[in-house]
Amino acid sequence: MKIKLLLATLGAILLSGCQSDDERPTLVVQRFFGECGAVYGKSIDVGKAETECGIVTTMLNRFAAENPDINVKVNIVAWPGYAQLSAQIAAGDPPDLVTMHQSVISDYQARSLLEPLDEMLADAGITTEMLTPAGQRGTIKDGRLYALPWDTIGRLWHINTALMAEAGLMRNGKPLLPRNPEELIDHARKFKAATGKPYLVQAQVAAPDYLVANLYTYLLAQNAVVFPDARHIRLNTPEARKIVGLYRTLNEEKLTTVAQDFPSATANFVNGGGGIFPTGTWMIGPYEEAARSGTSALKGYAVAPFPQLWGQSAAFVDGHGWVVPKDDRSSAERKAIVRFLSFLARYNSDWTRTGHLPAFNAVLSSSSFTQQPHRRDIATMAATGQQLPGFVQRQSAIQGLIGEELEAAVSGVKPIDRALADAERRVNELLSQI
Amino acid sequence: MMERRVSGMVFVLPFIGLYCFLLILPFVMGLWISFHRADLFGSRHWVGLDNYVRLFADPVFYQAMGTTFTLAVLIVPALTLITLLLALALNRASRSAAIFRGLFFSSSVLSVTIVTLIWRFVLTPDSGLIAKLLTAMGIEPLPFLSDPNLTVPALAITTIWWGLGLPMMLFLAGLQQIPQDMYEAASLDGANRWTTFFRITLPSLRRTTILVIMLQTAAQLQIFGQAQLLTQGGPSGSSRPIVLYIYEVAFGRWELGYAIAAAEVLLLLILALMLAQYWLSTRGEEVQR
Structure with missing residues (x-):
């Protein structure tokens, strides 16, 4: 009897270990731009971060800190990470948000592997008109937005x-x-x-x-x-x-x-x-x-x-963008994605310290951008920059x-x-x- | 007798089951996919032998196969000879021999990323270690990673340095299997060191040598990481081995059916080469029996 009780207790303990006690919606963010946890692992002051890796790491830390009701998991992949993403999609386990070059979006969009983001971006308060011409050209496919453009490079x-x-x-x-x-x-x-x-x-x-x-x-x-x-x-x-x-x-x-x-x-x-x-x-x-x-x-x-x-x-x-691979998601998870997209838009100005051109017209004309060294010399690229046709x-x-x-x-x-x-x-x- | 056979089968069945599940089944599935235009996400369109027809008309496939065989020819004999000499030199029970055995084996425990990083520092055309030494001597640096004639030798050198450990250990194990009394008898008969080496040591290491050559041939025909990280197969595809080509086609171009067709051809070639090597190396033994 004692042995049975012991086994039952042991079983219950083991089973309880399998169950997650975190009921928050989980947001799996997959990004490249390198690993710099040693320097920026705990940083949340986006304004002080430098380099692509430093700024994106700090931003993700800040988002997690500002949104304790969302369980943020970050996958850092070796540049550019598309082989890994393809394997994840093929295995039916894609991340929720992924950094993607705008030139690559067509590959996944044509195979219906990405969510159109028009609605989610609208919910996040982002309209097409707010985006630079180059940003729009890079992310609009077949008349729909398939990414939040993040910059023009x-x-x-x-x-x-x-x-x-x-x-x-x-x-x-x-x-x-x-x-x-x-x-x-x-x-x-x-x-x-x-x-x-x-x-x-x-x-x-x-x-x-x-x-x-x-x-x-x-x-x-x-x-x-x-x-x-x-x-x-x-x-x-x-x-x-x-x-x-x-x-x-x-x-x-x-x-x-x-x-x-x-x-x-x-x-x-x-x-x-x-x-x-x-x-x-x-x-x-x-x-x-x-x-x-x-x-x-x-x-x-x-x-x-x-x-x-x-x-x-x-x-x-070309440019970087944030895409959402297709998957079954709960309403809470979709809301978490919307919050993340809105958060990204808010910090687009900080991202321009990397040297990339912003994806938002408001940032392009803002003093925070134009007063950075040499930015006036290159700002025209956000309008004149051309990509290959979207069907390629x-x-x-x-x-x-x-x-x-x-x-x-x-x-x-x-x-x-x-x-x-x-x-x-x-x-x-x-x-x-x- | 029957009962023993059944119990024997029961013992090997788990292995056979796993082997079939992990190797034979994927091979058959791969063969099936190679008859399709297929991508990574489940799209399949029957094309019959079209992928193979395209493959045998593809100059890049032949270039990659040529590079692969050149690498194998550069690496396998050199690696076999160097590791045999190292094993002969270090086959003694001294402290220094033990240190050197560890030293030469140490490169093998490094990951391919570390190995290529080290060799990138050595070979980088303008600022690498060799370039700096040559410049200091007033000699024009050699563009190891940008000259189509030097990239394949550069990959071979990197691979030989990385791969010294295991074959050396196999030769050491082989040397320690040779009975000492054979050497004593040879010594009593007045045999010199060369005669002892060619009449006792080398014939006794015959099986080990065959094993090393076969293992290394199979490994070098599948060379991948060094080429991907050190040269990315360039310049102009001159250092692209076949496995890198298969990877690029499958994951860069999403042509899974075509990539698998190339992989099946590579598998058959490795298999044929291994069987031919085995047949050639054991033919003498059969005659002796």
Whole structure:
């Protein structure tokens, strides 16, 4: 009898362990942007946080602190985390909110794996008109909003003005930027002759998307129709050949760094290794800080959108957004999501300290944004920045395929014509299988 | 007799059941999916042999297979030879030998992420350890991670450094199995060290060597992490092994059927190669019997 009682008690204890006593709605937030718990693990002062990781970590901490009635669980995934997300969705266990590049949204939206967010955003007090044109273009698919746009990210020319001055490429305190491809080569040669350093710092190793951003930008500048429809790409064109030819000349004459990966190129620029580093908006903060510190080899710093080498001014942009994968959710869980979306919108201004452009018009015109260094120089990108057409799926895989062929073309391994034809064939084959 | 056979079956049944459930069933399911245009989320559209037809016409598949076999050829013989020499050098009961055994084995306990991080510091073209040494000597740094001719050797070196531990231990275990009296007899007969090595040590390690070669061949044909983290298969796909290609196709392009078709071909190739190696290496033994 005693043994039976003991077993029954033991069983009851074990079973009680299986039952959760937390009846709050659970919000599983999955994000990339890195792990920085050691520095920001307990921080809730969003205004004092710096860097993508620091700001997003602090924001999530703050949301959890402000909403004790919601059980917030945060999954930090290695960038970009889409393989993990796909596996979670395939297993029927998706998170509630996920960071997603706007260029990736079409993949999931076309397979009906994402919730349209129009209603939830309206409940959170967010209307389409409040969003920047670039933010809208990145998140509206088939007339519906599939994400809360969070920023606009694009490539800029980060410029070492001290070295540009040494090369005689400054006028009235501003860098003299080329107005056509011939002028770019001319500037690059002058720069190298004067400083002994390459004009461009570029990440050309293990960074296939790097060259693709240049190609897309200058194709958009020439009004080229890159994707005539959802099943075809048009790459082997005179416009594309001109662009790739320019970058090949830069490589051939060693007017650019050729053997650097992204971390090396990033460090090389701050160490005064070259004149201009065409890279993302997210580097404005660190480079501005380095230039101001006085201890770095970066003695002067300016930033500008890509120069207009062909046709018109253009910028190929992407952006981050918050999406909600489809799942069965209770009313309380949906309300928790709405609160989170509203919270995110409130802190969009803080996010711009990363260097990214805001997703909200009000932030774009606010002094908290415009008074940050160099932001006035790049603010136009939030309106003019263009993405690929919304019907183009697998944009990340497509960038990988094109980047691989561009690497071969720019480094001289393949003739430009053949590389572009191969890229076109490979992308068309991929698109035909969707 | 029958009763013994039944009881024997009962003992192996749990393993056979699990083996079928975890390996045979997924293999058959994979084979079935490879006849479909399929994505990760359950979409299936019957295409028959189309994925295989596409695969055998895909230059990137052949490039990836070529890279994989080049890596295996660079790694397996070198790894076998180096670990055999290390085992011979460290097969003694001294404190220093024990320390060096631990030292050489230590790289094997590291995860692929740490290994590639270490080798990235060494190989990075402009700021890596080798680049700095070469620059200090006035020599142009070698672009290990950006030159299509150097990326595959760079991956091979990384893998050899990482993989020293297990084969070395297998050789050490093999060496310790060789009866000492054979060496004593050879010594009495006046055999020199080379004769002893080629007539006693090497033949006695025959089975261990076959095991090391087979294990390493199977492992290197599935090389993945180093390539993904160190070179991302570039530049221009020159260092992309077949498993990385399969991963990219499945998770980047969501072409699950096509990726599985490539995986099935790889499986058959590994199986054929293992059987051929086994047959070649045991053929002599059968003749001797």
